[in-house]
Amino acid sequence: MKAFVSLWSADPLDIGGDIDRVAGHADGFHIDVTDGHLTPQLLFGPDFVAAVRKRTELAIEVHLMVTNADVWIGPFLEAGADIVTVHRRSTRDLPATLARVADGGATPGLAVETHEPVGDVSALAGAFDRLLLMGTEIGVKGVEVDPLVYGRIGEAVALREGMGGFDLFVDGGIRQHTVGLMAAAGADGVIPGSLVYGAPDPAARLSWLHGLR
């Protein structure tokens, strides 16, 4: 199981230190971007991503939870994002938005919210390389996963056979008692927040996570 660690759950007064603490163990970092409109939170802009870029060579995923994704793709690519993940609700033309990410040299990711049918992604075969399946509502942390997520992971695994493949990650509700079930259902990776930064030894927690399948 891979892990892109969510910096939203790092210590806001020591984010650099928290990046360094897991850098030799994480597969990448996940940076949530919210605009107080599509989601109630206000989180992380391009300057923050540029600073993280200077601190680590690991992959950076920017998770755009904003009303107009198209406006923000350019600034986040310039800041050094490797993966930009967008929501269907964030654009009027989802294929064009995903293509904008790919044309900018980054990996296009598609986030699927808990209320959205997983099957809808089949119409977008080839347009994205990463599927971010939400385990909770967007823009919240510290909440438990929707138990339907395990079946939804299975649905996505079945679909990708005929879609040319994509990496399948789960975001939200990543806990010690949920992550093994996510691995068993077929997820390639997860977005741990407090599971890593709330652990007494974040590096050991990541090693444990990597051993799950």
Ligand SMILES: O=C(CO)[C@@H](O)[C@H](O)COP(=O)(O)O
């Ligand atoms: O955005 C999300 C969840 O929506 C994650 O990226 C959070 O960071 C998860 O935090 P924890 O609840 O796992 O601490």
